[in-house]
Amino acid sequence: MTLPTRSQRSTLYKSHPELILNLGSCLAVLAIVAIVTFLLMRERSSVEQAAARSASNIVQLIESDIVRNVELYDLSLQGLIWAVQRPELLAVPAELRQQILFNQAVTAPVRGDILWLDATGNVVADSTSAIPRQANFADSKDFLQHRNNPNLGLLIGQPFKARLGDLDWCISFSRRISGPNGEFLGVAAGALRLSYFSTLFQRLDIGSDSSINLMNTDGALLVRQPGTPDEPRIGQNYSDRPNFQRMRADVSGTFAGVSTRTGKERLFTFARVGDLPLIVIVAHSADEVFESWRRTALLVSVATGVLCIGILWLTLLLGRELRRRQSAEQGLAALAATDSLTGLANRRRLDQVLRQEWARSQRNARPLAVLMVDVDHFKAFNDRHGHPGGDAALRQVATTIASSIRRPADLAARYGGEEFLVVLPETELAGARLLAERIRAAVEALPPFGDDTAPVTVSIGIGCHTPGTQQDLQTLLGAADEALYRAKGNGRNRVEAAA
DSSP states (O other), X not given: OOOOOXXXXXXXXXXXXXXXXXXXHHHHHHHHHHHHHHHHHHHHHHHHHHHHHHHHHHHHHHHHHHHHHHHHHHHHHHHHHHHHTOXXXXXXXXXXXXXXXXXXXXXXXXXXXXXEEETTSBEEEETTBSSOOOOBOTTSHHHHHHHHOTTOOSEEOOOEEOSSTTOOEEEEEEEEEEOTTSOEEEEEEEEEEHHHHHHHHXXXXXXXXXXXXXXXTTSBEEXXXXXXXXXXTTTOBOTTSHHHHHHHHSSEEEEEEEOTTTOOEXXXXXXXXXTSSEEEEEEEEHHHHTHHHHHHHHHHHHHHHHHHHHHHHHHHHHHHHHHHHHXXXXXXXXXXXXXXXXXXXXXXXXXXXXXXXXXXXXXXXXXXXXXXXXXXXXXXXXXXXXXXXXXXXXXXXXXXXXXXXXXXXXXXEEEETTEEEEEEETOOHHHHHHHHHHHHHHXXXXXXXXXOSSOOOEEEEEEEEOTTSOOOHXXXXXXXXXXXXXXXHTTSSSEEEOO
């Protein structure tokens, strides 16, 4: 692609200043809008990243707390298993045995209970009392799994309503108790109240429309804050939801999605809890995350809109002024190139066109003709009718000449006094003669002026340049002038061509 040269750009600006102004203003407005949009989107991305970092810190804090609690429970369960496998434990007084079997820090009321179940599922020992509560868990899913699988290790169960105590929502941690030969002797089980996690989550300020969730890898909801541990959603399965499937596929991450519960946009940050089958999820409300940014974006957008409207308004005003100036300049240019008496082109415009057409004729090897027209007996006419009458006659002749030429490239001009010149580009002698005769006849057909009985007439001399001849512009004009004098010498009111 070829770029315009400096002179071409200058010509374009001079010929179409309003177009250049409008184009420049539109480009400026587009640039402003693009820059502001880029900055706003970059700021939005920064806000989103800051929210993701904050949520990630919360997830890591919760994850470390859960891992610590689970490790404490597991150590307590392993300690319980170690103790019950000692035959001498039965000889220890009940209260001392209670202290040996159960870690009081782990079994605090805020956390939950630990039970020793025998091979039939009956409660043998209870962390809440030296005298165990009477219950049987032989039908529980966790008990059956341990009985049937000696290599299960630590088992984290589904959320359930406790059968004993305050009947809170709990999550179970359990290990198999095996004998010396691997036989099944029972289960060491701990129940961790989900209200403990609710209390932990309540200390974290994440916004009124955001939430912290704890789920297992099967998709069951364990804890949600804000919310209450006994709300119907506890234990609800979300394994078929797209958001959960995306979380289950990765160890950790952040993504934007629509909540299937509320239908609102959320910024989800999640992570697996160590090696446990648990997932911590912080779901930030997009409305809360971007609330401040949206206010800023609205103010900046309004300010940008006002600025752009102002630029366009100024462009309209400047465009109107440019049109006014251009019209005035065109009017002045027309006046500078027009003869004030006849309305035809003046001598200055004639000389300019003659040079241009002569150069084009030489460059393209095309013919060029000129008609030199002179009003017959104009001095006597002027003496009879005075200068006003002479001026009126010249205007009539000029109008007749102008109406006789039909091609846009042809030019009729006042040459001086009562003389006129017609420039005919790409016209040979025959065509020039036809036009000259048409002009002569049209002038002769004008009605007589005042009390005159004879009409005004003109004599016309034709000069024609033929390509390949040794001739210059002055020679061409001289030939037309000689033909004009010959027409006058031969009786006037006639057309003569240069020899």
